[in-house]
Amino acid sequence: xxxxxxxxxxxxxxxxxxxxxxxxxxxxxxxxxxxxxxxxxxxxxxxxxxxxxxxxxxxxxxxxxxxxxxxxxxxxxxxxxxxxxxxxx
Numbered sequence: 496x497x498x499x500x501x502x503x504x505x506x507x508x509x510x511x512x513x514x515x516x517x518x519x520x521x522x523x524x525x526x527x528x529x530x531x532x533x534x535x536x537x538x539x540x541x542x543x544x545x546x547x548x549x550x551x552x553x554x555x556x557x558x559x560x561x562x563x564x565x566x567x568x569x570x571x572x573x574x575x576x577x578x579x580x581x582x583x584x
Contacts, residue, residue, distance in 0.1 A: 496528070496532070498532075499525075499529055499532065502529050502533075503532065503533060503536055506533050506536075507536075510537075510541070511580065518530060527552075530550075534548055534550065537582070543580075543582070544576070544579075546574075546576055547576050547579055547580065547581050547582065548581075548582055549571060549574060549581065549582065551567075
């Protein structure tokens with residue numbers, strides 16, 4: 496896997512900011528791979544627990560019910576770790 500240090504550094508700069516981070520690009524450009532790499536980085540370098548990282552793949556038919564924004568909101572609200580930073584991928 497190719498290391499993407501510049502992307503990792505940019506994500507680190509906004510890691511603790513209370514804003515939504517959006518990674519965009521054309522299909523099959525490596526967005527999911529970069530997010531998986533950053534997930535590992537969070538766990539290894541910043542001691543972030545698995546339950547603080549929320550990863551939903553909307554191409555997975557098993558979660559197709561979460562495409563309704565009310566259900567997605569409820570799901571995330573019920574899975575947040577209290578008094579800790581939570582992140583979504």
